[in-house]
Amino acid sequence: MGAQRTAVVTGSGRGIGKATVELLQAHGVNVIGVDLAGADINADLSTLEGREALEAGVRERCPAGIDVIVANAGVLTDDELSIQVNYFGAVETLERLRPMLRSDAPRVVVVASRSVLKPVDHAIVEACLDGDEARAVALAQQTGSPHLLYATGKRAIARWIRRNAGLPAWAGAGIALNGVAPGAVLTPMIAQRDPAEQARLAVERPMPLGGMATAEEVAALIDFLADAKNSKIAGQLIFIDGGGETLMGQEDIWEAMVNKQASTATAN
Numbered sequence: 001m002g003a004q005r006t007a008v009v010t011g012s013g014r015g016i017g018k019a020t021v022e023l024l025q026a027h028g029v030n031v032i033g034v035d036l037a038g039a040d041i042n043a044d045l046s047t048l049e050g051r052e053a054l055e056a057g058v059r060e061r062c063p064a065g066i067d068v069i070v071a072n073a074g075v076l077t078d079d080e081l082s083i084q085v086n087y088f089g090a091v092e093t094l095e096r097l098r099p100m101l102r103s104d105a106p107r108v109v110v111v112a113s114r115s116v117l118k119p120v121d122h123a124i125v126e127a128c129l130d131g132d133e134a135r136a137v138a139l140a141q142q143t144g145s146p147h148l149l150y151a152t153g154k155r156a157i158a159r160w161i162r163r164n165a166g167l168p169a170w171a172g173a174g175i176a177l178n179g180v181a182p183g184a185v186l187t188p189m190i191a192q193r194d195p196a197e198q199a200r201l202a203v204e205r206p207m208p209l210g211g212m213a214t215a216e217e218v219a220a221l222i223d224f225l226a227d228a229k230n231s232k233i234a235g236q237l238i239f240i241d242g243g244g245e246t247l248m249g250q251e252d253i254w255e256a257m258v259n260k261q262a263s264t265a266t267a268n
Contacts, residue, residue, distance in 0.1 A: 004028060004029070004030050005028075005029045005030070005067040005068060005105075005228070006029070006030040006031075006032065006062055006065075006066045006067050006068070007024050007029050007030070007031050007032070007066065007067065007068035007069070007070060007226065008031075008032045008034060008058055008062075008066055008068070008069050008070070008097060009021050009024070009031055009032070009033055009034065009070040009072060010034040010035070010045065010054070010070065010071055010072050010073035010089075010090075010093055011034070011035060011072040011073030011074060011111075012031075012033030012034055012035050012039050012040075012072070013033070013035040013036070013037075013038055013039055015185070015187060015215050016072055016111060016182070016185065016215045016218045016219060016222075017033075017035070017070075017072040017073070018215070019214075019215035019216045019218070019219035020070055020072065020218075020219040020222050020223065021033055022219075023216070023219045023220065023222075023223050024068075024223060024226070027223065029068070032057075032058060032061055032062065032066075034054055034057075034073065035073070040057070040061065041053065041054060041057035041058065041061075043057065045073050045084075045085055045089030045090075045092070045093065046075075046081055046084040046085045046088075046089055047084075050089075051089065051092040051093070051096060054093060054096065054097075055096040055097065058097060058100060059100065062100065064102075065100050065101065065102040066097065066100050066101060066102065067101065067102055067104070067105065067106055067107065067228075068106070068107050068108070068109075068226045069093065069094060069097050069098075069101070069107075069108045069109070070108075070109050070110075070111070070222055070226065071090040071093045071094055071108070071109070071110045071111065072110075072111040072222075073085060073089060073090070073093070074086045074090075074111060074113075076150055077149070077150065078146040078147050078149055078150065079140070079141075079146060079149065080137045080140040080141055080149070082140070082149040082150045082152070082153040083124060083128065083133075083136050083137060083140045083149060083152065083153045083156075084133070084137060085153075086150070086153035086154055086157060087128045087136070087153045087156045087157050087160075088128070088133045088136070090110055090157050091157070091160060094108060094110070094177075098169070098170075098175070101173075101175060103173075103174060104228075105174070105228035105231075106173075106174060106175045106176070107175070107176050107225065107226045107227070107228070107230060108170075108175060108176065108177045108178070109178055109179070109180060109222050109225045109226050110157060110161055110177075110178070110179040110180075111179070111180055111182070111218075111222070112154045112157055112158045112161075112179045112180065112181045112237060113150075113151075113154040113181055113182060114181050114182065114183045114205070114239055114241050114244065114245060114248075115150055115151040115154045115155075116151065116154050116155045116158045116181060116237070117245065117248050117249055118148075118151040119148060119151065120148055120151050120152040120155045121139065121140075121143055121145070121148050121149070121152045123139055124136050124139045124140055124143070124149070124152050124156070125152055125155055125156045125159065127139060128153070128156035128157075128160075129156060129159060129160065129163070140152075154181075157179070158179055158181070158237050161177060161178070161179045161235065161237060162235055162237070164177065165177040165178070165234045165235030165236075166234065166235055170234070171234050171235070176225070176230055176231075176232075176233060176234045177234055177235065178225045178233060178234060178235065178236050178237070178238065179236070179237040179238070180218060180221050180222060180225070180237070180238050180240055181237050181238065181239045181240065181241070181245070182213055182218050182240050182241065183205060183207045183212070183213065183239070183240070183241025183242065183244050183245075184205055184207060184212045184213070184241075185212065185213050185214065185215055185218060186212045186213065186214050186215075187215075205244060205248075206242075206243075206244040206247050206248070207241050207242035207243070207244045208242050208243045208244060208247070209242030209243045210242055211242065213240060213241070213242070217240065218240055221238060221240050225238075
């Protein structure tokens with residue numbers, strides 16, 4: 001039997017994060033939980049101080065390194081916190097902790113959302129990908145459509161995964177970096193909605209295979225991607241929404257890649 005693996009899970013106090021902690025622990029993984037309060041490491045990932053506290057706390061508790069990062073912490077808000085936490089908090093979690101990953105089967109999973117399929121503010125997405133938090137936050141505070149901000153933050157982190165997963169610092173170093181994109185996850189807040197609201201959301205956000213997911217079902221996918229046996233999956237955003245993405249998105253997701261390759265060949 002190999003050495004015990006160690007995982008850092010942000011947003012560990014409830015929902016998907018809590019379910020992930022419990023499942024990893026059940027499989028013998030040593031888990032360091034990170035949340036605003038009541039966790040192994042208490043840190044507000046919307047701030048520089050909180051991100052520094054995360055890094056310092058992991059270094060203190062895991063001087064020999066870690067094996068898994070699950071960047072799950074997120075907020076469902078219509079203000080700049082959706083950018084500060086869901087994008088910059090996640091990216092800094094990964095970049096600060098990546099040097100601590102041990103060379104034997106390091107794995108990283110980011111929790112995004114099916115909301116990446118919704119309309120977004122492209123200027124904010126580009127500011128995020130440029131690493132300009134001040135500009136991204138300023139644009140978020142000025143936007144006339146605050147309801148776009150959650151989807152915008154999630155689209156940005158999904159693109160960051162695709163942009164970085166195959167690079168030398170990640171796949172080249174043996175690190176499998178992937179994301180999961182849950183649809184509606186059954187929570188007390190959702191369960192309390194009235195039947196008419198439930199029915200409307202079921203049409204707008206379909207989940208044809210079995211309805212809404214549980215946190216435990218999402219955790220099972222995270223657990224698989226975080227396992228050493230996942231030796232070749234990298235750079236993927238895996239929708240866990242009962243097939244709803246296939247109804248909301250386009251059937252031919254490969255044509256854009258073919259067209260890009262053709263344009264490149266012609267230019268050369």
